[in-house]
Every structure is written in structure tokens, then in C-alpha cells.
Amino acid sequence: MLNPADDAFAQALSAVLPEGTVTRAPDHYLEEPRRKAATPAALLARPRSIDEVARIVRTCTEARVGIVPWGGGTGLVQGQVKPEGPAPLILSLERMARVRALHAEENVIVVEAGATLAEVRTAAEAAGRLFPLSLASEGTARIGGNLSTNAGGVNVLRYGNARDLCLGLEAVLPDGSVLNGLTRLRKDNTGYALKDLLIGAEGTLGIITAAALKLFPRPAGVGTAFFTVTGPGAALALLARAQALTFGGVTSFELIHRQGLLFLDECLPDLRQPFADRPEWSVLAEIGLPEGPAPEDILATLFEASLSDGLVTDGVIAASLTQRQAFWTLRESLPEANRRIGAVSSHDISLPLSEIEGFVAEAPARIAAIADLRINCFGHLGDGNLHYNVFPPKGGEARAFRHLAPAVMDCVHAMVAARGGSISAEHGIGRLKVADLERYGDPTKLAAMRAIKAALDPLGIMNPGAVLRQAD
Amino acid sequence: MLNPADDAFAQALSAVLPEGTVTRAPDHYLEEPRRKAATPAALLARPRSIDEVARIVRTCTEARVGIVPWGGGTGLVQGQVKPEGPAPLILSLERMARVRALHAEENVIVVEAGATLAEVRTAAEAAGRLFPLSLASEGTARIGGNLSTNAGGVNVLRYGNARDLCLGLEAVLPDGSVLNGLTRLRKDNTGYALKDLLIGAEGTLGIITAAALKLFPRPAGVGTAFFTVTGPGAALALLARAQALTFGGVTSFELIHRQGLLFLDECLPDLRQPFADRPEWSVLAEIGLPEGPAPEDILATLFEASLSDGLVTDGVIAASLTQRQAFWTLRESLPEANRRIGAVSSHDISLPLSEIEGFVAEAPARIAAIADLRINCFGHLGDGNLHYNVFPPKGGEARAFRHLAPAVMDCVHAMVAARGGSISAEHGIGRLKVADLERYGDPTKLAAMRAIKAALDPLGIMNPGAVLRQAD
CATH class of the missing domain: 3.30.70.2190 (Alpha-Beta Plaits)
Structure with missing residues (x-):
């Protein structure tokens, strides 16, 4: 059971941090882009160093207060908002946004988690290099969030997802210990792939504070x-x-x-x-x-x-x-x-490439059986990743059709699962898809995930309720 | 504490498997290529299906008998031999070697763990595709071992390590549960990167039984x-x-x-x-x-x-x-x-690219201070991966210099660590480098690895003593 980030906690936290680091969270930090869920109230911490992040995490561990990590707030699966349970601490990395090093000759950039994706791309370009991760929200999304959600985008076909672009991580684990893993190595087989585990864990296993990322020659x-x-x-x-x-x-x-x-x-x-x-x-x-x-x-x-x-x-x-x-x-x-x-329901799915044509042929009639709706199917075809979004009929208001959202999502996700696809290709699970992960995920994988979560975050303070259901 | 794979255990195991699955392990399975360590005696199981693998793992769990997974036996860090402690069961996947599917249009091949790397490459080639993992031992090494050790080789520069080439895994976890993860998806953000964790875990977290692998167009x-x-x-x-x-x-x-x-x-x-x-x-x-x-x-x-x-x-x-x-x-x-x-000591190191020149300039004098030795430095320069191997002077016998091995290895690894390099670029930790991992690995990473190992394999039956030290 977690405790709320109340006034007493705010005081305790403020006491171990420089003035101005801890404040009430303005509305901006309580919302998500599609405005379908919000954090009712929260404390906000904006640390300036990894040492401050570690102090924050340790203080939260001692007080059993949940942490919701905050990147650019652009995530689409409600990983950045906590609508239920005790008020959390929102931890924004926005003040840790430096390019720590750029090794052009090695094709490596080392950046802090709070840098926006656009800033990373611009820094690479200034050195005559390419950082290929590219998505519509790159001016706002921060690289720590991109890594925590294993972001995809329009260049995955050639360059891979965020995980593929990362050589090493610096992070604070749930017990407040610091992982010093900012390696610039292309090959390193010294133990388990902890980096790959933290990437895509959506803040539930630790806080990414900096990363060594691959750059590429420009075509x-x-x-x-x-x-x-x-x-x-x-x-x-x-x-x-x-x-x-x-x-x-x-x-x-x-x-x-x-x-x-x-x-x-x-x-x-x-x-x-x-x-x-x-x-x-x-x-x-x-x-x-x-x-x-x-x-x-x-x-x-x-x-x-x-x-x-x-x-x-x-x-x-x-x-x-x-x-x-x-x-x-x-x-x-x-x-x-x-x-x-205004969508009734949006879906970020992927399919084996040879299943796409069958899916696209099958799905409209299945959705039409629910209601007369419009479908906008677009996406990263080369990755098998479709944004299969369903809208009200022309002239209709999304609000009037929102009660159909669960049926539409069930319909789409069931078709995807039957074809060996994924119910989250690039957006992650967040809180929006926890039940779908439970339904469609491999039970052995889920059991292993729960075991890993319990081992690394026994108190369940890291982004509680994201990815894995949690009583709090 | 583990129990030996004794006669009583052999009988219990044989009782749940088809005849001929369990035998005494011939010498071949007790050795490693450099003949510096060996398993004194062991039982051998060669299952024909994932169901049999699961039965084997469950029986080992019940009896607390350690399992040493066996691929092609080509590993160079003693991950496939267990010189000390209770006699283990050696689990060879050699009878599970089918190509289950080849989706040329998707650039995906699904193979069982016992297929040799050469067989996988040949199957891809027959379909006009390239499976780029390539290394000198590919005729003997099996793909399950390649994945378990996150093998590298000569094409990493362009195509990545084994981990980068794998889309999905089927595996048996230490409790005998089956992970059905043979996805062919290029993008899938549904939960933690369990696949990436199993890859490179050197058999300490589970047994890989099959994999969906990326293929590429041929240049x-x-x-x-x-x-x-x-x-x-x-x-x-x-x-x-x-x-x-x-x-x-x-x-x-x-x-x-x-x-x-x-x-x-x-x-x-x-x-x-x-x-x-x-x-x-x-x-x-x-x-x-x-x-x-x-x-x-x-x-x-x-x-x-x-x-x-x-x-x-x-x-x-x-x-x-x-x-x-x-x-x-x-x-x-x-x-x-x-x-x-005949080497005195062999090293599989990687360095940030800009540190290579300095290392190569510095190392000979440091080694000469130990003894008059010959150095053969070669390797995958584009990956920063050097095989920095040290030999007796001309006419000298390796045996006469083997007492220098610890000093030489210490010398090389200390230089590598000081330059932000890795003491195992592509070979893994096995049992040979456990102490070096403890010495040079990040303490937070090691603690997290131990927590993950304890969570997934609480009895410590999976390749005991490899990667992480274990009392048994």
C-alpha cells in the first residue's frame, strides 16, 4: 500500500533538495494529450542532477510514495497520469537536458533524459550526423520518455526502435541506487541486458536519467x-x-x-x-x-x-x-x-507483414457490425504497424459514440491477437492497456514480468499501476 | 544447495521421457574448446520437443538438480562446463533442430534452438535471403547457444549482435513454464523485454527452445x-x-x-x-x-x-x-x-572507438613488464572489439607460461576498464569471467542481476555458477 504525496511528504522531500525543486504540480503535468484521463493532484519534483534524482527516489521509498515519471507528456496510453489511488510525486527530468558529450568519430551522443527528441536530432545534425528516431511529437517528447516507452516512429524500418538506438543508460533504480551504464560500446556481453529491460518498462523499474545513443552517417x-x-x-x-x-x-x-x-x-x-x-x-x-x-x-x-x-x-x-x-x-x-x-477508439497495432492484407480486408465489416463508423487506417507499413483508428460517422460527435469504445477496441484487438499481432506496437501499455495485456499477453511472460517488478521494486513505488496492475 | 544428477535422479528423469532421451554424458559434452576446464561427470538429456524440455526442467526443479544447457559446445568462457559442485544434467537441444517456418516475404525464419548457425544461414540462402550472423564456428555452434550468449562475429557492424537479429523467443523458464513468444513482429511494446533478457543470460534464466529471426535481402x-x-x-x-x-x-x-x-x-x-x-x-x-x-x-x-x-x-x-x-x-x-x-591468456575486449589507438599503443609495454610475450591483436575493429591474445615468446610452450595468465589478464582488463571498455565484448561471462564481472561490473547492475536471477530461478538450477557466483 502506498501513501499519498501529502504536505508532510512535501516538506520531507523539500528538506533534502535545493529550493524550487519541489512544487505543487501545475495542471500541465496532470493531463495527457487525449484528455481521457488525468492525475487529480500531485506534487512535482524537477531535479537538476542524478544525485537529486537518487535522493528523491530514496525519500519516496522511505515514505512509500508512488513516483510517476514525466518526460514530455506526449504518451498516448496514460503512462504519465495516475487517475486513481494515493496522490503521486511527478518526477520531471526537464532540468536535466544537457548534451553531455558528442563523439562524432564514434557516432555516439550522450544526453540527459530531459532533452527533447528534437534537441537530440539537432545536436546530431550540427555534428554532421543523424539521430534517426523521428516522430510527430519530437519537439515536445523528451528522450528519457522515448526510451522508457521504446518509441518507434517513421524511421524504424531502417534504424530500429528507441531500444535499438541506445548503447548505454544511466538510471536510478527503485531503491535509489545509481546504475552507471553510459557505455559507448557496440559490443558488451557482461551480464544481463538491464538496459533493454529498463527501456520499454515505462518507468516501472527505474528512472532513466541519461543515455548513450547511436548516431549514423547522413545519407x-x-x-x-x-x-x-x-x-x-x-x-x-x-x-x-x-x-x-x-x-x-x-x-x-x-x-x-x-x-x-x-x-x-x-x-x-x-x-x-x-x-x-x-x-x-x-x-x-x-x-x-x-x-x-x-x-x-x-x-x-x-x-x-x-x-x-x-x-x-x-x-x-x-x-x-x-x-x-x-x-x-x-x-x-x-x-x-x-x-x-475526435476518435471513438484508437489502436496502435502491429501484425506479421503477411497478415496485414487479411486484417485490412476483414476489419471494416466487423466494425460495421458494431455501428456505422469511419476508419482511418495509416501507419508504418514496413514495420507492420498500423494506427487503426475508428471515428464517428460524418457529422457525428465522438462523445456520442464513446460508449462504443470498449466494444470497438475489443473487436480490433481480438482480430489482431488471432493473427499473431500486437495490441501495442509502439505506444506501450501505460494504464490504458493493462487489461488488454492481461488478456492477450503470454501468461508466462506476465508472470516473469511480475516477478521482475517485485524483485526490483518490492514496494511498488515506480509508476504504480502502469504496465502491471497494482493494488495501492 | 543443489543435488547431484545421480542414478536415482537419472531413473526419475528417464521415467517421464521417451527411451533414449537420457544417457550418461559422453566426453564430448564434458569439454570446452580450449580444454582449460571440464565437467567431471554428468547426465545428458536430449529432448525432442518443448514439452519434453519442460518436463526435464520441472523434474530438475523438484529434485534441485542443476542444468547446464548445451548448444554446440563452442563457447570460449566455460559456460558449457561445470567443473565444481554437484554433477549437473547437461541439456542438449541437438534433436530440436527444425526450421519451423520461413516467411521470405516477411524476412523472418523460425528455427528450433538446436539448428546449427550454418543450417540457419543455408536455409535463408535457399530462400534468397541473408541471415547475417557469421562466425568461425558456425558449422558447429547452434542457434540456441548463439542467442543465449548474444553472439557477435564479423557482420555486427552492419547487422548487429544476435540479440538484434531476434524478433521472438520460445523458451522454458526455470519453473518449467513455457514462454510462447515466437512473434514475427518488428514492433511490439507489450511489456518488459523478456526476450532481450533471456538473450545473453547464458542459460541462467531459462532454456531457449526456438526463435523467430530477422532475415535480410542479399546485397x-x-x-x-x-x-x-x-x-x-x-x-x-x-x-x-x-x-x-x-x-x-x-x-x-x-x-x-x-x-x-x-x-x-x-x-x-x-x-x-x-x-x-x-x-x-x-x-x-x-x-x-x-x-x-x-x-x-x-x-x-x-x-x-x-x-x-x-x-x-x-x-x-x-x-x-x-x-x-x-x-x-x-x-x-x-x-x-x-x-x-597456444595462448597464455586470451581476451575478448571492446573499447570506445576513440580509445582503441591509445590502448594499442599502451598495452605492449605493460605486458612486456610482466614477461617477454607475443601479442596477437585482431578482431572486429568497427565494433571496437579486439581479440587481444597473449602468447609465449617464439619457441616457448604455453604450459610453461600459464602461471602468468592471471597477471596478464588482470593487466589487460584493468587497462580496458580504465578506458571505459568491456572485458567481454562477444564471448560472454560463462564461468571464466565471473570474478572479473564482479570486479569491473557496475555494482548496481550486479545487484539488479542477482535480484532478477533470484526472482526467476529461486533454486538456482539454471546453469549454476555461470555469470553469477553461486554456492552449490
């Missing part, structure tokens, strides 16, 4: 194109051809359904769209290549071969940086349009 | 070259240039010191060497490229640019498949020559 040439295709199956065949042509040089391969383009027409009509007739299915593809043939030429080769055998039906290859950026603005505006329309 | 063109360089620093600059020229297309970048070439002259004089005067430092580089310019042309460009500014001093670009294979035979024969010469 000599980048090419971007929109292709229209007859469906996800054709899109996957196109991807395979593009990969063969570029030896794995496809960095992004984003599937977009007509519904998303129509939402853009509705909400963001000033955005220029590449096709006058909104195509039922299109893909935004980007390739990165070494010195050699111009990427536009490779994309043209891909287009011509694929047009002639019917894999693609139309296409536009970006001819300038401005056009590339316009293509991406379109893609990155899809979530904003979704927000404005 | 359209492959180019291979030997370059002579003035030292490791120049080699790293050459690597950076090669990576920029190929946008990360360098698949292997192997550093070789003259001593290794002289060992080849001594032990394998029939091998053709590329340079008449054995160069002090050379690198074997391989690049894989998409359709486009011929790899030989790219290597020629690299060579000319690097010759003109002094990064390389000489070079040979393979002009045929035969020549490529001859280059690799040379590289892969280095360990065999080392075995024949």
Missing part, C-alpha cells in the same frame, strides 16, 4: 515519393521491390488510407495534397542512399517497373526539398486531423 | 579488400570514409596485426597471403551494396583517396569470388593458428 542522397496502390498487399510488394533495389535503403514506408486524406480536407484544407482524386490507398516512401545514382532516379525506376506490372497506379516523386517537406507535413498532420475529428 | 554486390594501414587509428579513419562512401554499407572491418600473419606462416604455411612483406597492420574490409556502381569500383575509389592522403599504404581488392573466399579463409584461420601456438 548522401534522400528521395521521397507518394505512390498510389491498390491496397496494403500491393504496397508490401512495392516495399519488397524498393528494398531489393536499394539494399535495405528504405527509411520510411507509410501507408495512408483515403479517410485520412478526407480528414485533412475537412480539418486542414490549406494543405496541398499530391493527388486531386484522393486515392483509396497511398504510400509515402523515403529512401536514403550512398554516393551514386540520384535517389530520384531510383524512385523513377521503381515507379516505372511498378506501374507496368500494376503494383502502383500513380505516383509523385518529390523534386525539391520543399516538396519533400510538404509530403511529410501531410503525413505528420494526420494525427492532428484525427484529434480534431 | 546486389559485395566487395572485399585487404588494406595495409599505419595503425588502428588510420584504420578507423579509413572505416569512417568507407561508411560515408557506402552510407553504412560496410559489413565487416577486421583488423589484423602482423603477429597473426606470422602465426599463419608458422602453422598454416600453405595459406596464400595477400602481402609478401607481412604488414604490421592490415584490415579486411567487406562492403555490401544495392544495385548501382560495382563494389570493386567503390573500393578502388576508397583505396585511391586513402592512398593519396596516407590513410592506407597498400591494398588488394578481391577480383573474384575465389579471391574473396581466400581473404576470409585467412581471417578465419587466425583462431586456429592461435590454438596451435
Whole structure:
């Protein structure tokens, strides 16, 4: 059983930290982007050093007060809010945001957890390098949160998820001990993969305070194109051809359904769209290549071969940086349009690649059996990761349909599970999907997770109730 | 405290398994390649199904008998032998060696743990795909062992270690429960990274029985070259240039010191060497490229640019498949020559890339202060991974110098630790490096590892004494 972060605790905590470190948490820290859940009230700590983080964790351990770690607050599964139980301490790393080191010659950057993803990308770029993790919220999301949730995004196809991009971690474990693991090594087989365990644990096993991250050389040439295709199956065949042509040089391969383009027409009509007739299915593809043939030429080769055998039906290859950026603005505006329309239920699913076509064919009728709803299916096709979001019929208000959310989510997740897919491809479990993890997760895996949680955090103070259910 | 796998236990175990599954362990299963340690006696179980594996583990749990998992027996850190304590059960997966599925269109293969690495590579090749894990012992090493030790090898630079190549695992945990985790998903954020934890745990947390592994498209063109360089620093600059020229297309970048070439002259004089005067430092580089310019042309460009500014001093670009294979035979024969010469102490270290030059400059004098010894430094330079092996002076017998081994290892490992390196880059801890892990490992990491081990294997039956010290 945990205790609330009450006034007495606030005093005790303030006593071991510099003035101004502990305050009441402003509303901003109590909310999440979709406004479906909130922390009623909380204390906020914003430490400036790992020593201060360790003191905070030790104080929480002594007082049995729960900690909710706070990155940029952009998470979509309610991992950053605690609607129920004793008021927690919110621990924000925003004041630990330094680039500690950049080893360009090693392709390594060492950053503190509070740096935004955009800051990390910019620092890499200034050194002529690429930090490839890229997602719509990168200006706000912080790297500690990206790592804690094993963030994905649009470049996973080529560069992997956040876990794949991390060489080493500094963290504070639930007993307040400091893990000094900021190795810059590409190979290190000295014991269990504690780093990989902390990454994706969503703050339930410790607080990531800094990370050594992989950088990459920048491609000599980048090419971007929109292709229209007859469906996800054709899109996957196109991807395979593009990969063969570029030896794995496809960095992004984003599937977009007509519904998303129509939402853009509705909400963001000033955005220029590449096709006058909104195509039922299109893909935004980007390739990165070494010195050699111009990427536009490779994309043209891909287009011509694929047009002639019917894999693609139309296409536009970006001819300038401005056009590339316009293509991406379109893609990155899809979530904003979704927000404005207002979803009944959103799903972040992944499927084995060969199951995608069957799923996309099956799902609409299953959802139509619940109600007349609109489906916006888009996402990172190359990773098998679809954002399969369900909306009210045209003119309908999300609020009026929200009672259908559980049925819609059950319907989608059951189809996904039956096809060997995942109910959380890149967003994590947070508090939103705890019950679904219990339902669809492997029982042996869940038992092992509970054993690990109990071993590392016996009091259950670290992000209580996220990922694993917890009485508190 | 564990019990020995005695006759009574053999009978109990045989009773729950098909005839012929349990036997006395032949000598082959009691030895390790360097013959520095052996299991005095053991029982051997060779199950044919995961159900049989689970029955074996449950029976061991009930009887408190230790299990030593056995892959191909090629490990170099004594993880597969248990010289002390009660006689264990050796559990070999050799009869579970099927390719369960190959999804070429998904770039996924699902194989049982007992398949040799060569079999997995061959199966991928037959489907027009590449399984990139590659190491000298691939004809004998089994994929379950490769995963349990997070094997490295010559293609890590581009494709990662074994952990990076695995999408999902089937395993039996220490309580006999079965982890059904053979997902083929590229993105799956449903809970802790149990897969990554089992990989590299060297059989101390469970038995891997099958894995879903990533495949890759085969490069359209492959180019291979030997370059002579003035030292490791120049080699790293050459690597950076090669990576920029190929946008990360360098698949292997192997550093070789003259001593290794002289060992080849001594032990394998029939091998053709590329340079008449054995160069002090050379690198074997391989690049894989998409359709486009011929790899030989790219290597020629690299060579000319690097010759003109002094990064390389000489070079040979393979002009045929035969020549490529001859280059690799040379590289892969280095360990065999080392075995024949007989090392005083071998080290599998990694360093931050920018520390390599300093280490290579510093180490010989430090070792010379111990005795007049020969050093063969070679390895996967692009990963910062050196096999820094120390030998008797010419004409000396390893046996006569073996008393120096602890001093030599201490000397090397202390230098490595001081430079932020790892005392085990790719071989693991096994039983050979338990004390060094205790000495150089982060105390917080070690405490967390012990807590995880106790939580998942409270009786300590899984590969007892490997990785973590254990009273038994």
C-alpha cells in the first residue's frame, strides 16, 4: 500500500533538495494529450542532477510514495497520469537536458533524459550526423520518455526502435541506487541486458536519467515519393521491390488510407495534397542512399517497373526539398486531423507483414457490425504497424459514440491477437492497456514480468499501476 | 544447495521421457574448446520437443538438480562446463533442430534452438535471403547457444549482435513454464523485454527452445579488400570514409596485426597471403551494396583517396569470388593458428572507438613488464572489439607460461576498464569471467542481476555458477 504525496511528504522531500525543486504540480503535468484521463493532484519534483534524482527516489521509498515519471507528456496510453489511488510525486527530468558529450568519430551522443527528441536530432545534425528516431511529437517528447516507452516512429524500418538506438543508460533504480551504464560500446556481453529491460518498462523499474545513443552517417542522397496502390498487399510488394533495389535503403514506408486524406480536407484544407482524386490507398516512401545514382532516379525506376506490372497506379516523386517537406507535413498532420475529428477508439497495432492484407480486408465489416463508423487506417507499413483508428460517422460527435469504445477496441484487438499481432506496437501499455495485456499477453511472460517488478521494486513505488496492475 | 544428477535422479528423469532421451554424458559434452576446464561427470538429456524440455526442467526443479544447457559446445568462457559442485544434467537441444517456418516475404525464419548457425544461414540462402550472423564456428555452434550468449562475429557492424537479429523467443523458464513468444513482429511494446533478457543470460534464466529471426535481402554486390594501414587509428579513419562512401554499407572491418600473419606462416604455411612483406597492420574490409556502381569500383575509389592522403599504404581488392573466399579463409584461420601456438591468456575486449589507438599503443609495454610475450591483436575493429591474445615468446610452450595468465589478464582488463571498455565484448561471462564481472561490473547492475536471477530461478538450477557466483 502506498501513501499519498501529502504536505508532510512535501516538506520531507523539500528538506533534502535545493529550493524550487519541489512544487505543487501545475495542471500541465496532470493531463495527457487525449484528455481521457488525468492525475487529480500531485506534487512535482524537477531535479537538476542524478544525485537529486537518487535522493528523491530514496525519500519516496522511505515514505512509500508512488513516483510517476514525466518526460514530455506526449504518451498516448496514460503512462504519465495516475487517475486513481494515493496522490503521486511527478518526477520531471526537464532540468536535466544537457548534451553531455558528442563523439562524432564514434557516432555516439550522450544526453540527459530531459532533452527533447528534437534537441537530440539537432545536436546530431550540427555534428554532421543523424539521430534517426523521428516522430510527430519530437519537439515536445523528451528522450528519457522515448526510451522508457521504446518509441518507434517513421524511421524504424531502417534504424530500429528507441531500444535499438541506445548503447548505454544511466538510471536510478527503485531503491535509489545509481546504475552507471553510459557505455559507448557496440559490443558488451557482461551480464544481463538491464538496459533493454529498463527501456520499454515505462518507468516501472527505474528512472532513466541519461543515455548513450547511436548516431549514423547522413545519407548522401534522400528521395521521397507518394505512390498510389491498390491496397496494403500491393504496397508490401512495392516495399519488397524498393528494398531489393536499394539494399535495405528504405527509411520510411507509410501507408495512408483515403479517410485520412478526407480528414485533412475537412480539418486542414490549406494543405496541398499530391493527388486531386484522393486515392483509396497511398504510400509515402523515403529512401536514403550512398554516393551514386540520384535517389530520384531510383524512385523513377521503381515507379516505372511498378506501374507496368500494376503494383502502383500513380505516383509523385518529390523534386525539391520543399516538396519533400510538404509530403511529410501531410503525413505528420494526420494525427492532428484525427484529434480534431475526435476518435471513438484508437489502436496502435502491429501484425506479421503477411497478415496485414487479411486484417485490412476483414476489419471494416466487423466494425460495421458494431455501428456505422469511419476508419482511418495509416501507419508504418514496413514495420507492420498500423494506427487503426475508428471515428464517428460524418457529422457525428465522438462523445456520442464513446460508449462504443470498449466494444470497438475489443473487436480490433481480438482480430489482431488471432493473427499473431500486437495490441501495442509502439505506444506501450501505460494504464490504458493493462487489461488488454492481461488478456492477450503470454501468461508466462506476465508472470516473469511480475516477478521482475517485485524483485526490483518490492514496494511498488515506480509508476504504480502502469504496465502491471497494482493494488495501492 | 543443489543435488547431484545421480542414478536415482537419472531413473526419475528417464521415467517421464521417451527411451533414449537420457544417457550418461559422453566426453564430448564434458569439454570446452580450449580444454582449460571440464565437467567431471554428468547426465545428458536430449529432448525432442518443448514439452519434453519442460518436463526435464520441472523434474530438475523438484529434485534441485542443476542444468547446464548445451548448444554446440563452442563457447570460449566455460559456460558449457561445470567443473565444481554437484554433477549437473547437461541439456542438449541437438534433436530440436527444425526450421519451423520461413516467411521470405516477411524476412523472418523460425528455427528450433538446436539448428546449427550454418543450417540457419543455408536455409535463408535457399530462400534468397541473408541471415547475417557469421562466425568461425558456425558449422558447429547452434542457434540456441548463439542467442543465449548474444553472439557477435564479423557482420555486427552492419547487422548487429544476435540479440538484434531476434524478433521472438520460445523458451522454458526455470519453473518449467513455457514462454510462447515466437512473434514475427518488428514492433511490439507489450511489456518488459523478456526476450532481450533471456538473450545473453547464458542459460541462467531459462532454456531457449526456438526463435523467430530477422532475415535480410542479399546485397546486389559485395566487395572485399585487404588494406595495409599505419595503425588502428588510420584504420578507423579509413572505416569512417568507407561508411560515408557506402552510407553504412560496410559489413565487416577486421583488423589484423602482423603477429597473426606470422602465426599463419608458422602453422598454416600453405595459406596464400595477400602481402609478401607481412604488414604490421592490415584490415579486411567487406562492403555490401544495392544495385548501382560495382563494389570493386567503390573500393578502388576508397583505396585511391586513402592512398593519396596516407590513410592506407597498400591494398588488394578481391577480383573474384575465389579471391574473396581466400581473404576470409585467412581471417578465419587466425583462431586456429592461435590454438596451435597456444595462448597464455586470451581476451575478448571492446573499447570506445576513440580509445582503441591509445590502448594499442599502451598495452605492449605493460605486458612486456610482466614477461617477454607475443601479442596477437585482431578482431572486429568497427565494433571496437579486439581479440587481444597473449602468447609465449617464439619457441616457448604455453604450459610453461600459464602461471602468468592471471597477471596478464588482470593487466589487460584493468587497462580496458580504465578506458571505459568491456572485458567481454562477444564471448560472454560463462564461468571464466565471473570474478572479473564482479570486479569491473557496475555494482548496481550486479545487484539488479542477482535480484532478477533470484526472482526467476529461486533454486538456482539454471546453469549454476555461470555469470553469477553461486554456492552449490
